[in-house]
Amino acid sequence: MYILLRVGRGSEGDRIELETAAPGREPRQDRSRATRRRLLEAAVECLSEVGFSGATVGAVARRAGVSRGAAQHHFPTREDLLTAALLHMSENRLAELRRRAADLPDGGARTGAVVEMLIDAYTGPEFSAALQLWAAAASDPGLRSHVIPLEEHVGREAHRAAVELLGADETVPGVREAVQATLDLARGLGLASLLTDDERRRRRVVGQWTRMLHQALTTH
Amino acid sequence: MYILLRVGRGSEGDRIELETAAPGREPRQDRSRATRRRLLEAAVECLSEVGFSGATVGAVARRAGVSRGAAQHHFPTREDLLTAALLHMSENRLAELRRRAADLPDGGARTGAVVEMLIDAYTGPEFSAALQLWAAAASDPGLRSHVIPLEEHVGREAHRAAVELLGADETVPGVREAVQATLDLARGLGLASLLTDDERRRRRVVGQWTRMLHQALTTH
Numbered sequence: 001m002y003i004l005l006r007v008g009r010g011s012e013g014d015r016i017e018l019e020t021a022a023p024g025r026e027p028r029q030d031r032s033r034a035t036r037r038r039l040l041e042a043a044v045e046c047l048s049e050v051g052f053s054g055a056t057v058g059a060v061a062r063r064a065g066v067s068r069g070a071a072q073h074h075f076p077t078r079e080d081l082l083t084a085a086l087l088h089m090s091e092n093r094l095a096e097l098r099r100r101a102a103d104l105p106d107g108g109a110r111t112g113a114v115v116e117m118l119i120d121a122y123t124g125p126e127f128s129a130a131l132q133l134w135a136a137a138a139s140d141p142g143l144r145s146h147v148i149p150l151e152e153h154v155g156r157e158a159h160r161a162a163v164e165l166l167g168a169d170e171t172v173p174g175v176r177e178a179v180q181a182t183l184d185l186a187r188g189l190g191l192a193s194l195l196t197d198d199e200r201r202r203r204r205v206v207g208q209w210t211r212m213l214h215q216a217l218t219t220h
Numbered sequence: 221m222y223i224l225l226r227v228g229r230g231s232e233g234d235r236i237e238l239e240t241a242a243p244g245r246e247p248r249q250d251r252s253r254a255t256r257r258r259l260l261e262a263a264v265e266c267l268s269e270v271g272f273s274g275a276t277v278g279a280v281a282r283r284a285g286v287s288r289g290a291a292q293h294h295f296p297t298r299e300d301l302l303t304a305a306l307l308h309m310s311e312n313r314l315a316e317l318r319r320r321a322a323d324l325p326d327g328g329a330r331t332g333a334v335v336e337m338l339i340d341a342y343t344g345p346e347f348s349a350a351l352q353l354w355a356a357a358a359s360d361p362g363l364r365s366h367v368i369p370l371e372e373h374v375g376r377e378a379h380r381a382a383v384e385l386l387g388a389d390e391t392v393p394g395v396r397e398a399v400q401a402t403l404d405l406a407r408g409l410g411l412a413s414l415l416t417d418d419e420r421r422r423r424r425v426v427g428q429w430t431r432m433l434h435q436a437l438t439t440h
């Protein structure tokens with residue numbers, strides 16, 4: 001058995017925490033990271049399943065199997081928790097897109113594959129969670145001030161990833177806007193698939209868009 | 221002074237209602253229609269400003285200056301009221317688009333003007349109201365069963381209007397999907413403008429989209 005001594009300077013003077021850890025158990029920092037990640041994932045699930053009004057710190061903590069106090073240690077407010085969850089989710093999605101990009105074909109087939117990947121990134125429970133947060137922020141100024149910088153950051157990162165994956169040359173007039181339109185279209189298709197599974201329609205629209213985008217990226 | 225006699229057969233036997241109306245006052249049926257319209261417009265405002273959770277029958281009736289009982293006479297449930305409001309709003313929007321279409325230019329300039337009109341139809345408080353209802357329906361099966369047929373109906377009507385306004389020939393391969401993509405893009409741009417006014421970015425995307433759409437509609 002190990003004994004970890006953690007000495008901190010608190011508001012009520014120095015304090016010493018004793019922690020016991022059996023060999024093979026995660027060290028404190030890893031455990032803290034894992035707790036944080038569980039909270040973030042539970043927050044995305046909560047938002048998607050029960051909407052903003054049901055995604056309270058308490059409900060997220062329960063779903064993550066974490067005490068409310070521990071949740072509040074990581075995220076002092078509900079706004080902090082929910083925006084951090086969406087940021088975490090977006091970063092994971094973008095990292096996954098970049099990993100998958102290594103296996104993509106070149107040339108015309110690449111445009112289609114990238115468009116499919118981008119469109120898919122805006123459907124499913126994760127998009128639904130983002131939508132719940134956007135909708136709530138529209139009628140809640142306090143939440144809006146948290147969500148706007150998040151949305152701008154994620155929008156910029158998604159655009160950067162799309163340019164990279166498509167191999168688009170943004171110095172060509174119209175290319176930047178065509179890439180942007182792809183992301184706006186993806187958001188619109190995500191919204192359309194929120195309540196009903198309209199995958200067949202979506203695939204046809206995506207096929208046509210791919211042809212139009214490929215032409216815009218290559219004709220100049 | 222007029223005296224209107226209304227004889228009805230109620231659950232507790234025949235009943236006679238007496239109504240007095242001064243000359244120049246709206247007849248009963250017009251008044252009832254006006255009340256209904258006020259409720260529908262107040263419901264859209266409520267949804268947009270305070271979200272689904274705040275858009276109760278009572279809150280909508282108060283905003284419309286109508287008694288709760290009168291509101292419930294027109295719309296027995298909250299779901300009835302809110303979906304009727306969105307339907308009313310969409311029908312108004314589409315009728316307005318068709319009226320404005322008479323003044324549109326022909327040829328290339330027409331595509332741009334129609335795309336602008338369609339995109340504008342998916343921004344502002346009315347789109348925000350629709351979004352609140354969609355978001356709430358995503359985590360509420362009872363509401364979802366009301367919203368899905370509404371969304372399908374409005375989607376079909378919007379598509380039909382877009383085809384008509386653009387003068388698009390849907391027998392040409394890809395044209396149907398390009399028109400659909402325009403509406404999906406409009407929804408995505410509406411979502412992007414929900415929290416921040418991104419009109420400048422939107423105008424650039426719309427300009428590029430117009431060029432791409434015009435090519436898809438005319439090259440075959």
